[in-house]
Amino acid sequence: DTEVTQTPKHLVMGMTNKKSLKCEQHMGHRAMYWYKQKAKKPPELMFVYSYEKLSINESVPSRFSPECPNSSLLNLHLHALQPEDSALYLCASSQAHLQDRGGNEQFFGPGTRLTVL
């Protein structure tokens, strides 16, 4: 299984709502990532988890709260978002965040398209 799954596919929320994005992989990867992608732009790194611990936070506002309950799951909790947070949120995983001989090939999920009203 070389798939990263994300739910939901689409999400519309108001600025006062609380919602969560979910990501799952069963490739035994121990590094997982959240990216944000605006239209016609490259993905921008938000968070990196390595062995279930947060290793990189790219100065993301606290209204985004990541969680890694176990090695297969990654959540992104959303609260009090702004309209400019509307974007495609991508989850990815890789064999290990720390460099090994194989490098850091990341496998991406299909994303959750988020609209904040």
Added chain:
Amino acid sequence: AQSVSQHNHHVILSEAASLELGCNYSYGGTVNLFWYVQYPGQHLQLLLKYFSGDPLVKGIKGFEAEFIKSKFSFNLRKPSVQWSDTAEYFCAVNARTGRRALTFGSGTRLQVQP
């Protein structure tokens, strides 16, 4: 910190034309290099990757890329494009030491006309 530049923002080709997309990176240390493709409405897929060894790397769907260390370049090529190659192409870099997150270029939108 590493950075990636993709010179061509939008490329329009006819079917059977040859393709070369430029990618240059800026980083003083050793890097891993990737090309990802994003077809319309689909998720990012890895086309090819370079870690070490032969600088000419072959990927899926007839794509190849050449790593030229002296030029800090990793250009993507395909001898004959098809309409189905219409997509957004991203070059990405990952440093081997220090901060190891993936850094993407701005992307090149390829449009292949039948």
